[in-house]
């Protein structure tokens with residue numbers, strides 16, 4: 001009797017979904033919205049987004065705000081909705097509630113202002129009622145349970161198991177990267193840390209990409225930047241060919257770019273990874289942040305920002321002042337050290353992906369990323385997530401999204417990172 005009661009209470013706490021999306025960042029929100037729009041008969045109740053934050057898109061918003069960025073790096077055509085012009089139209093339609101003190105889109109590439117971009121994100125979340133699909137918790141395992149997947153979710157009140165016919169991993173780039181010399185020091189924080197605050201006093205920023213540039217410009221007059229290389233300018237953090245969406249190319253009367261075609265033709269996963277690595281241009285800064293009187297070049301020339309080309313080797317504790325010491329032996333002054341070193345270089349969500357691969361009896365690519373088709377049979381999914389943070393390319397890593405009961409028209413969401421994702425058509429992802 002006690003056993004029967006226990007079983008029934010367990011069953012009562014186990015909900016079932018058609019689609020379970022792990023991660024409620026830009027990719028997860030885009031995928032969920034797209035499923036609801038494109039899969040016939042799919043209702044909000046059929047979809048669950050598990051995210052460990054208290055609200056959807058929380059991580060993206062917090063990190064973007066931490067850097068102080070005012071405009072996105074990517075153009076207006078990259079967003080969480082559909083179509084080249086949706087974000088532009090949204091800004092027009094909701095013009096009265098959009099602050100006009102600064103242009104809603106930057107003159108170069110119509111890059112959206114951060115709050116305009118986020119307003120559109122929130123609009124989409126509301127339009128689909130996605131907040132109701134959000135379940136707060138951390139997914140720690142995915143296993144095959146016969147006619148569905150069993151997804152273990154760690155929640156504040158204890159673990160629960162959810163059942164889902166399809167599971168999409170959209171877990172982002174992982175934790176902020178802390179170099180060995182910075183680990184464990186209370187004097188060091190990362191700009192992408194939860195609860196990051198700039199504070200007063202002199203700051204040493206370590207890093208040389210766009211986040212470091214934003215921080216340096218915010219801190220002008222009290223900042224040293226330590227970076228392995230000089231200031232490197234590039235509009236996007238990969239070649240523009242990867243930015244071209246199929247719809248934009250069609251508008252131009254053209255097909256995919258040569259890079260996209262060539263990538264789509266590569267079947268070998270190790271080679272694909274090599275191409276992704278080669279094509280990424282991390283540690284670069286677009287012209288809008290480097291040029292002009294408000295740009296970084298001017299700030300460096302005028303002494304407002306002190307740029308040191310060196311690799312930080314250690315952190316010296318000098319009483320209350322922490323000084324990163326570079327490999328040239330010289331010390332950089334600074335009361336606090338802020339890392340703008342991006343995310344770890346390896347595949348993110350490693351324990352989860354490993355556990356899922358084990359649970360599904362599937363192999364991973366040599367680089368540790370899921371392989372399209374990871375779970376066997378017909379393969380992973382791949383939506384053309386509209387990016388802001390990149391969704392149109394995608395950081396979505398789908399362990400498996402092969403529909404078991406209903407065939408979605410979304411296409412296939414693919415496992416990839418660093419921007420080049422395919423499911424027939426390569427797409428691009430900007431990861432700053």
Ligand SMILES: Cc1cc2nc3c(=O)[nH]c(=O)nc-3n(C[C@H](O)[C@H](O)[C@H](O)COP(=O)(O)OP(=O)(O)OC[C@H]3O[C@@H](n4cnc5c(N)ncnc54)[C@H](O)[C@@H]3O)c2cc1C
Pocket residue numbers: 022023024025026027028050051052053057058059060063064067069071072073074078137138139140170171172173174211349352387388389390391394395396429430431432
């Ligand atoms: C400062 C900054 C500026 C950027 N600017 C641009 C730009 O201009 N244009 C552009 O295209 N891109 C930009 N990017 C990149 C962009 O933010 C990322 O590509 C995008 O956020 C990736 O979205 P995501 O949903 O994959 O990941 P995330 O935003 O990281 O979201 C993943 C979510 O999944 C959750 N999660 C992870 N693991 C689990 C788990 N096991 N269980 C439950 N939840 C989990 C995380 O907590 C998080 O909420 C920028 C990034 C930063 C940091």
